[in-house]
Amino acid sequence: MDLSPGTLDTLFQALADPTRRTMLERLAKGPASVSDLAAPLEMTLPAALDHVRRLEAAGLVATEKQGRVRIARLVAARYAPVTTWLDAQRAMWEARLDRFERFAVRQRDANTESKDTRDD
Amino acid sequence: MDLSPGTLDTLFQALADPTRRTMLERLAKGPASVSDLAAPLEMTLPAALDHVRRLEAAGLVATEKQGRVRIARLVAARYAPVTTWLDAQRAMWEARLDRFERFAVRQRDANTESKDTRDD
DNA sequence: GTGTTACTTAAGCCCTGACTTAACTATTGG
DNA sequence: CCAATAGTTAAGTCAGGGCTTAAGTAACAC
Structure with a gap:
C-alpha cells in the first residue's frame, strides 16, 4: 500500500472511519481546534489528535499551532x-x-x- | 462502526484496499470468476475470495455460482x-x-x- | 510562580485486516 | 471411474488501527 499523502489508499482509508468523517464535516464549516473536534465525539484528546494527524497525513487537513492550541482546517481540493x-x-x-x-x-x-x- | 452493506463505513473501507479497487476496475468491464480476478494480482485464491466476499458484503458486487466457478459482477449503482x-x-x-x-x-x-x- | 488549559508522548490492549499453507468438497472432461 | 480444476474452510501469522491511562511539556491567567 502506498501511504504517501493524496493517494487513493490514504484518502479512502482516511475516509473509512466515521470519526474522521465527522471531523471533516465539522471542518467543512470552518477551522477548529483539536479539543473542538474531540468534544462532540466522546473521546479522549490523544485519540482525537491521532485522527487529526491521520487526516493531515492524507492531505485532507492542514494544522497550525497557535499558542497552545492546534487549529485544523480543511483542504477541500484534496x-x-x-x-x-x-x-x-x-x-x-x-x-x-x-x-x-x-x-x-x-x-x-x-x-x-x-x-x-x-x-x- | 456500522457494518451493514451500503453504509459509508463499509463502502469506504471496501474501497480503501488497492487489491479491491483493482478488482472493481476489472469488473467495470464485465463479470469475472474469482480466478480471473486473482490471476493478475499474484495472490492465492483464498485471499482473492476474501476480497470478493468483502466487496459483496459492501454491496458493490454480486456473485453467483455457475457449476464450480463463482462469477462476480459489479453493482455500480451502489x-x-x-x-x-x-x-x-x-x-x-x-x-x-x-x-x-x-x-x-x-x-x-x-x-x-x-x-x-x-x-x- | 502557580495552577489551569491544551496538547503531546509513551505504553499497552484488543480487535481486525491481509495474507499464507494445508486439507477438504464439488464439478467436469477423458 | 479418475484426475485435474475451481472454489471453500480452517488455522495461524503478522502488522496496523482505534482506543485507553499516565505522565509529560508549553502557553496562559492570575
Missing part, C-alpha cells in the same frame, strides 16, 4: 483523486453498458429482421 | 452513498466559501467606503 477515480469507474461502467446495448440492439434487429419495420 | 457524501461535503465547503466571500466584500466595501464608487 478530495480530487477520490472523485476522479469514481468518475473513471462510472465511465468504464457506462462504456460497457453502451457496448452491451449495441449488442442487444443488434440481437433484436437480427431477430426481427424483415419481420416488421419498427420505429420505437 | 457507489451512490459515497458520491452523495462527497457532494454534500463540497456543498458545505462552498457554502462556507460564499459566506467568507460576502464577508470579504463587506470588509472591502467598508474600507473603501466613500473613497470611490466602484463598478466591477
Whole structure:
C-alpha cells in the first residue's frame, strides 16, 4: 500500500472511519481546534489528535499551532483523486453498458429482421 | 462502526484496499470468476475470495455460482452513498466559501467606503 | 510562580485486516 | 471411474488501527 499523502489508499482509508468523517464535516464549516473536534465525539484528546494527524497525513487537513492550541482546517481540493477515480469507474461502467446495448440492439434487429419495420 | 452493506463505513473501507479497487476496475468491464480476478494480482485464491466476499458484503458486487466457478459482477449503482457524501461535503465547503466571500466584500466595501464608487 | 488549559508522548490492549499453507468438497472432461 | 480444476474452510501469522491511562511539556491567567 502506498501511504504517501493524496493517494487513493490514504484518502479512502482516511475516509473509512466515521470519526474522521465527522471531523471533516465539522471542518467543512470552518477551522477548529483539536479539543473542538474531540468534544462532540466522546473521546479522549490523544485519540482525537491521532485522527487529526491521520487526516493531515492524507492531505485532507492542514494544522497550525497557535499558542497552545492546534487549529485544523480543511483542504477541500484534496478530495480530487477520490472523485476522479469514481468518475473513471462510472465511465468504464457506462462504456460497457453502451457496448452491451449495441449488442442487444443488434440481437433484436437480427431477430426481427424483415419481420416488421419498427420505429420505437 | 456500522457494518451493514451500503453504509459509508463499509463502502469506504471496501474501497480503501488497492487489491479491491483493482478488482472493481476489472469488473467495470464485465463479470469475472474469482480466478480471473486473482490471476493478475499474484495472490492465492483464498485471499482473492476474501476480497470478493468483502466487496459483496459492501454491496458493490454480486456473485453467483455457475457449476464450480463463482462469477462476480459489479453493482455500480451502489457507489451512490459515497458520491452523495462527497457532494454534500463540497456543498458545505462552498457554502462556507460564499459566506467568507460576502464577508470579504463587506470588509472591502467598508474600507473603501466613500473613497470611490466602484463598478466591477 | 502557580495552577489551569491544551496538547503531546509513551505504553499497552484488543480487535481486525491481509495474507499464507494445508486439507477438504464439488464439478467436469477423458 | 479418475484426475485435474475451481472454489471453500480452517488455522495461524503478522502488522496496523482505534482506543485507553499516565505522565509529560508549553502557553496562559492570575
